[in-house]
Amino acid sequence: MSPDDKRSSVEKYRLKQQIQHLKNKSSFNQSTSLVTLYIPPGTQLSDIANLLREEYGTAANIKDKNTGKAVQAAIQSILGRLKLLHNTENGLVIFCGQTEDGMEFHAIKPPEPVTIKQYVCDNIFHTEHLEDMLEEKDAYGLVVIDRGGATFAVVRGNHLEIVHDKDSFVPSKHRQGGQSAQRFERGLELMANEWFNRMAELANKIFLETHPVKGIIVGGPAMGKEQFVNSLRLDYRIKKMIIGTEDVGYTGIQGIKELLEKAAPKLQELRYIEEKKLVQEFLTHLAKDDGKATYGEKEVKEALLAAAADVVLVSEAVDHYEVTVECQACGHSFKETVKASEIIEYEIKLKERKCPKCGEQRLEIVEKIDLVEQLDEMAQQTGARVEIISTDHDEGKMLMDAFGGIAAILRYDFRG
Ligand SMILES: [Zn+2]
Structure with missing residues (x-):
């Protein structure tokens, strides 16, 4: 873990708490008067001020006069404080409005760049984009493989990227006329072997060079995945990264999606492994009574x-x-x-x-x-x-x- 990662454990926890606080709030009379404002990096806050002034004018037309006034009060409150704020390298997120428990104003420096420009008035605060930023961002490799084809993908948080989707050159097991059954079978086995070796080499290239990952999960129908995992051409570093294999009924992108579903608990578990190890280390010292x-x-x-x-x-x-x-x-x-x-x-x-x-x-x-x-x-x-x-x-x-x-x-x- 880098020092930055260590630091972010607490920062993420702080942000999580703040989000929880905001999520528990609703507007004082269920009116749509709570303002959520996502400001991307590089945006001039003077432009945001202009946008808010426009919204202030629009709010005067809201049918329910109380709601209109509440929206205007929130906007005014943001405008008053905007001069004291400055945009950050990750942008800025502002929550403001009259809740059941009083006025709330939060200006948050997000842990990752804001990618949307958004102004919302609702009876709740919209924390979803911030929550997304707190999600696990480690990358994991997914491989679905059998004799008929291979698909490589990388999953990062909620994002799935198909890196490679390839049909194999191994003919299906329908024997063509003229060949002896035995010879055909042997030829088929050689071709399959070559196929798995080539895919092992491709996996080395993808997961060691172009798309580095923290762990790999291999799926496939029956034997295919075993043959791939046991391929002698698969780099020992890749073999160490394989954290599980799953039976998957499909190949191709459909197979990747099925694999992802089956692997989800395992990925969740991985996030906790580091935490569990730390507690176990503490317990070990305690049991040894070595004063540590x-x-x-x-x-x-x-x-x-x-x-x-x-x-x-x-x-x-x-x-x-x-x-x-x-x-x-x-x-x-x-x-x-x-x-x-x-x-x-x-x-x-x-x-x-x-x-x-x-x-x-x-x-x-x-x-x-x-x-x-x-x-x-x-x-x-x-x-x-x-x-x-x-x-x-x-x-x-x-x-x-x-x-x-x-x-x-x-x-x-x-x-x-
Ligand atoms: Zn006293």
Whole structure:
């Protein structure tokens, strides 16, 4: 993993959270007044301002006057802030409008270039394009092969590219007149063998040179795929990349589509393999008791401060704020950890709580720190990295249930 990849684990997690937040919002009276704005890189924001002014005028014609006003309010709010923003190398995505829970304004720098210019008013925010950017972008090779033909494809996220689609030169098994059955069969076998060898060489060229991939899945009816996989001409690096074979009833593009469907769970699994390995590494150190594993928020932070942590594992399910509460009467302050989902309830209850020092009911939150962000900042200072671990697999669930969702693999035993 490159340092950029390490960094993006947290950034992607942040963006995922922000998207989740936006997806839970709907307009305050189900009116179509929430504005979504996708701005491609290179677009002048002054042009966007012009577009918004036009839309502002159009909104005056909306039949439902309340909706019209709400749209205008959102547009005005964007226009007011547009001067403070600048377009980025990946473009800009803006969400703005009056929701059931109040006014929302988000200007997001997307992780990948925005490819559409879009202005939408709806009763929800449109986060789909941003969500697409978060999808797995590793490339995998797909091969469907039998005696009759071979098709090579590369799948990347939702995108499928057919690289090569070739009919074979091996005649079908209908014997032509005049030849002995035995001779015909032998000739057929030789030709088939040559066919699979040639396709093995083509696979070497495609997946090692022109279309490098992370893994390859081979499909085909019955024997064909085995003959291909076992071909002596198939490069050992390609053989190592083959992560599975599947029975597929068709060949050609139809076969690739069938293979893709069958391979989908395997590809999903691959995304999790790295995460699972990390949790397993942590568990191994813990079992060996070699001092190279620790868990719990306090312990992991200590390890980070001691520059002893190498990889910090944080469960996606750990979503905490560390709040600093201050008494407005005596100035006494203390810190508490609150689940993000319970923060509103916490704030309400805080108003009824008494200051542990002076007993007054004047406690207020003066600072709210996001735990994941905080760990990430601490990690960066000592060259450690934070990996967000999904709860979609057993190791991820274990990290959450057995270790509270925060653990670290250490560089050395610092217990002293
Ligand atoms: Zn007090």
